[in-house]
Every structure is written in C-alpha cells, then in structure tokens.
Amino acid sequence: MNYDVFNGDADGIIALLQWRFADPLETQLVTGVKRDIKLVEQVEVQAGDELAIFDVSMEKNMSALEQALAQGAHVFYADHHRSGTIPSHGNLDAHIDLDANTCTALIVDKLLKGRFHTWAITAAYGDNLIAKADELADKAGLDAGQKAQLKELGTLINYNGYGSKVDDLHFHPADLYQALKQYVSPFDAIADNASPYYQLQSAYQQDMNAAQAVPAVHESSKLKLFVLPNNAASRRISGVYGNWLANQNPDSAHAVLTENADGTYTVSLRAPLSNKQGAVAVCGQFSMGGGREAAAGINALSKDDLAAFIDAVETYYA
Structure with missing residues (x-):
C-alpha cells in the first residue's frame, strides 16, 4: 500500500503536489487540519508499504515512524520542523532542513x-517566507503582478488549513x-474561474475583515497580542492573520489567541521577522506547545x- 501523509497547510499540500507531479501514483491520503500533526500513527x-511524509514534525x-520502519515499511520523509534524533535505518530516506528560511x-x-518551481514559490509565500519567495520569484523572472498572484494563492491555501476540526475548513x-x-502550474489554477482559488478568496476577505476589527488586548515594543472569539471564522483566520501582522511590524512578536469552547486559548505565535527564532522555545514551555523557530503555537x-x-514572550525578545 502507498500512503501520502501531509500537513493540511500550503507547505504540506504543495510539497506533495510537486512530488506527485514528478511521480504520479495512486495513494491513500492521510491529512487533517494544520495542527493535526500526529498523522503517521x-x-x-504493513511490511512493504511505502510512506511519503511531508511537513509534519518527525519528533x-x-x-509511529519507528514502528513503521520496524514493520518493514519504506519511508520518504521531508520536513523543516524540529526532528529530534533522526533514526538510522536503511528504509528511511530523510530530508530534514531546520533553516528558518526554508x-x-x-x-x-x-x-x-x-521542475515545478512556481509551485514551490507559492508554498514559500503561503508559509510567510515572503523575502525568500520574493528572492526566488525575482530569480525566476516573475513580474510584480505574477508575484502578487502567487503570494495570494499561497496565502489562501494556507488559510484553508486552520481550524480546530475539518468542519471549520x-x-x-x-x-x-x-x-x-x-494544475501543473499555479497560474493555471488562478486562470480557472472554477478553481478553489476564487471560493477561498471571497471567504478569506470576510474572515480577515472580522479579525482586523478586534483591538489588541496587549501591546508593547516586543509583543502585540489579540484574542479572537470562539467561532469558525476566528479559527480559520488565526494563522494567516498572525502572518499578516508580522509583516506589518517586522520588529515585534505577534500572538493571535482564539477562545476555545472549554475556556482555554489556541495560540498562534509569530517571532519578529527581523529575528526569526524563539517561537518554538516560548511555546514549548507550555503544555501542548510546539512548532518551529519562526512560528509556533499552543x-x-x-x-x-x-x-x-506574555511574560515568556517579552522575556525571550527583551
């Protein structure tokens, strides 16, 4: 059996798109909302199964990975999140890069x-690697209008991945x-009026308008923090809103909290774009926290x- 296991955000979806454009194969798809990362389990x-895993933390x-290898599966693994100690196993082909700019x-x-470079640029935009995506787009000879299109498409695919459950999406x-x-090219998706691009475009703007109407509950030179209400729109927009805020003020950290039904908060934290490290260190201090250097959550x-x-963020970036 062949399985494709991938994060439900722009990076995971587009990583798999490229892989399957290059190697078309009918597979069982295993994915979920962006925060549903324990997907391998x-x-x-069974022995002889082939697993291709994209954009979920090996750590x-x-x-589940070690169990799969022990069962005799062959695993291809590509990711940029914290990996822990990568197993040394003949059936594991691991490509892990923790650089904050990849x-x-x-x-x-x-x-x-x-081979599918414009899709990769789209994913970089969606993952809020704006400077890197711009650099790659410039090298590829894309004009300002094309760059804007890829940035919007990447953002919209990423936006669709946020929610506490699939029904939110x-x-x-x-x-x-x-x-x-x-669509072998992202520009083909944009050109097709029947593609998901247009449905997501309209929904994104409605959710973003609602988020931007909520005032900050904490603001300092180091952190700006917002609390969004307990509804599906808030859960959908939280991550891309955090990315948007980070780009408005690159020298500050930003946290977007969404109220949960049980009285807790779901947290999306963005490190300052001028200092893209520490988000996972902060969120990792709390139960159910994790992520990567530039962006993490609880x-x-x-x-x-x-x-x-708040104190942990302020202290880290002091």
Whole structure:
C-alpha cells in the first residue's frame, strides 16, 4: 500500500503536489487540519508499504515512524520542523532542513531540481517566507503582478488549513490537494474561474475583515497580542492573520489567541521577522506547545497561564 501523509497547510499540500507531479501514483491520503500533526500513527503499516511524509514534525511522530520502519515499511520523509534524533535505518530516506528560511516545499523543490518551481514559490509565500519567495520569484523572472498572484494563492491555501476540526475548513485538505492536482502550474489554477482559488478568496476577505476589527488586548515594543472569539471564522483566520501582522511590524512578536469552547486559548505565535527564532522555545514551555523557530503555537493555553505566556514572550525578545 502507498500512503501520502501531509500537513493540511500550503507547505504540506504543495510539497506533495510537486512530488506527485514528478511521480504520479495512486495513494491513500492521510491529512487533517494544520495542527493535526500526529498523522503517521493514523497509518496501519504493513511490511512493504511505502510512506511519503511531508511537513509534519518527525519528533512528534517518532514512535509511529519507528514502528513503521520496524514493520518493514519504506519511508520518504521531508520536513523543516524540529526532528529530534533522526533514526538510522536503511528504509528511511530523510530530508530534514531546520533553516528558518526554508519550508518543506522548497526542500522538495531542490530534490526535483526546480521542475515545478512556481509551485514551490507559492508554498514559500503561503508559509510567510515572503523575502525568500520574493528572492526566488525575482530569480525566476516573475513580474510584480505574477508575484502578487502567487503570494495570494499561497496565502489562501494556507488559510484553508486552520481550524480546530475539518468542519471549520472550506475544503478538506485532501480534497483541496486533489482539486489543485489538475494544475501543473499555479497560474493555471488562478486562470480557472472554477478553481478553489476564487471560493477561498471571497471567504478569506470576510474572515480577515472580522479579525482586523478586534483591538489588541496587549501591546508593547516586543509583543502585540489579540484574542479572537470562539467561532469558525476566528479559527480559520488565526494563522494567516498572525502572518499578516508580522509583516506589518517586522520588529515585534505577534500572538493571535482564539477562545476555545472549554475556556482555554489556541495560540498562534509569530517571532519578529527581523529575528526569526524563539517561537518554538516560548511555546514549548507550555503544555501542548510546539512548532518551529519562526512560528509556533499552543493548542490549549489556560487563561490562568496567559500572563505567564506574555511574560515568556517579552522575556525571550527583551
């Protein structure tokens, strides 16, 4: 059996798109909302199975990965999140790069020698690697209008991945992947009025307008923090809103908290773009926290811990 395991955000979807454009194969798709990262354990592995895994932390999936290898599966693994100690195993082909200025789709782009480069640039924009994406787009000879189109498409694909459950999303990530797979170029997706691009474009603007109307609850030279209400629109927009805020003020950290039904907060933290490190160190101090250097989160932060979270961010970036 062949399995494709991938994060439901822009980076995971587009990393897999490139891989399957290069190596078309019918596979079982395993994915979910962006924060659903323990995906490898969802696969019932048997000897001889082939797993291709994109944009989910190896560290968070280590026990399931080791079990899959022990069962005799062959695993290709590409990612840019914290990996832990990478297993030394003949059946594991791991491509892990923790550089804050790369993403999984760019790792795959290098492996494929740029065969679907405009898709990789789209993923970089979606993962908020704006400077890197601009640099790659300029080298590729794209004009300002084309760059803006790829940036918007990447942002919209990423936006679709946020939610506490799949019902919050406009498209199940597997369905979005399948819909995009018919476009070998991202410009083809943009040119097709029936593509998901246009449905996501309209929904994104509505959700963004609602988020931008919410005032900050904490603001200092080091951190700006917002709390969004408990609804699907807030859960959908939280991550891309955090990216948008980071680009407005690159010298500050930004946190977007969304109220959960149980009284906790879901946290999206963005490190300052001028100092893209430390987000995972801050969020890792709290239960259910994780991520990467430039962007991290906490799935359930107690309201009693909000002051401690603010203090942790302020202290780290002091």
